[in-house]
Amino acid sequence: MKFVICGKGGSGKSTVSALIAREMASRGEKVLVVDTDESNFGLYKQLGLPQPRDFMDSLGGKKGLGERLMKFMRSEGKEKLSILQEFSIDDIPQELIVGEDGIKLVAIGKIHDYGEGCACPMGALAREFIEKLKADGMQVIVDTDAGIEHFGRGVEAGSDRIVVVIDPSFESVQLSEKISEMGAKINKPVCFILNRMNEDAAELSSLVDGKKVIGSVPFDRDVFQACLKGSQVPQLAEMKEIVDRLLAE
Numbered sequence: 001m002k003f004v005i006c007g008k009g010g011s012g013k014s015t016v017s018a019l020i021a022r023e024m025a026s027r028g029e030k031v032l033v034v035d036t037d038e039s040n041f042g043l044y045k046q047l048g049l050p051q052p053r054d055f056m057d058s059l060g061g062k063k064g065l066g067e068r069l070m071k072f073m074r075s076e077g078k079e080k081l082s083i084l085q086e087f088s089i090d091d092i093p094q095e096l097i098v099g100e101d102g103i104k105l106v107a108i109g110k111i112h113d114y115g116e117g118c119a120c121p122m123g124a125l126a127r128e129f130i131e132k133l134k135a136d137g138m139q140v141i142v143d144t145d146a147g148i149e150h151f152g153r154g155v156e157a158g159s160d161r162i163v164v165v166i167d168p169s170f171e172s173v174q175l176s177e178k179i180s181e182m183g184a185k186i187n188k189p190v191c192f193i194l195n196r197m198n199e200d201a202a203e204l205s206s207l208v209d210g211k212k213v214i215g216s217v218p219f220d221r222d223v224f225q226a227c228l229k230g231s232q233v234p235q236l237a238e239m240k241e242i243v244d245r246l247l248a249e
C-alpha cells in the first residue's frame, strides 16, 4: 500500500510519518519511507537514519531533470514526460537508499543552495516515483511538503490512500476539507490523524469530518524532545490503533 501523508505546514507530517513507519516495522512490515519534502531536512533524523543522497542525482540532478521538464513543456503536449519506467525497490541503486530491512528511506531531492531555482523538477519526479514504484507487499509512506502544492503536481495519483495530519488550528481544519474534496475528485480515500492532541481532541474531532478520523496522536514530551534534538522518535502506544486501521481499511 502507498500512503501519502499531507497537511498544513508544521502540523507534524514528518513526525507522524516516522511514528507510523516505526509501528509498522515493529510488526514485521517492510516499510519504505519516501521523503518528497524538498525543504525539510528532519525526517531522516526522526527515523534514526543517516541522511540519504538525493534520488534526483541519479537522473542528472536538478539541472538534467529541469532540462527534460522544459523540453516536455515546450512540446505543448506532443511529447510524453516519462522520467522513470515501472520499478521495484531492488532497482533503486543501493547508494540512494538508507536503512536496514525494517525501515528504508529515499529522499527525492532537497533544495541545497541559495538561488538554485524552483522545486518543479522534484515535484515531477516525486509524482513519477510514487506512480511507477511497485509496492510488492511493502508499506510505502510518502512524506510531502506543506499545503496542497503536491496535489497540483499530481503526487497523489499513484497512491492508495491520502492521510491528512491535522493539528489543533483553524488552517488545518480548513485544509482537511480542501484535501477531502481533492481526494474525492481523484477517487482516493482520505483519512485524518489528529496530532499534538491533549484534552481538546474531542473538540477538534467535532470540527472536521469525524468519519474520516482514524485516531489521535497526543502531544508527547519524548516525541517533542526527539524532534528537538534530532534523534529517533520513540514508539507510541497510540500508533497501534492508527496503524491497525491504516492496514485494515
Ligand SMILES: Nc1ncnc2c1ncn2[C@@H]1O[C@H](COP(=O)(O)OP(=O)(O)OP(=O)(O)O)[C@@H](O)[C@H]1O
Pocket: 007, 008, 009, 010, 011, 012, 013, 014, 015, 016, 037, 040, 042, 144, 145, 146, 195, 196, 197, 217, 218, 219, 220, 221, 223, 224, 227, 228
Ligand atoms: N505528537 C507530537 N508530540 C510532540 N511534539 C510534536 C508532535 N508532533 C509534532 N511535534 C512537534 O512539531 C514539530 C513539527 O513537526 P514536523 O516537522 O513533523 O511537522 P511537518 O508538518 O512535517 O513540518 P513541515 O511542514 O515543515 O514539513 C516537531 O519538530 C515537534 O517539535
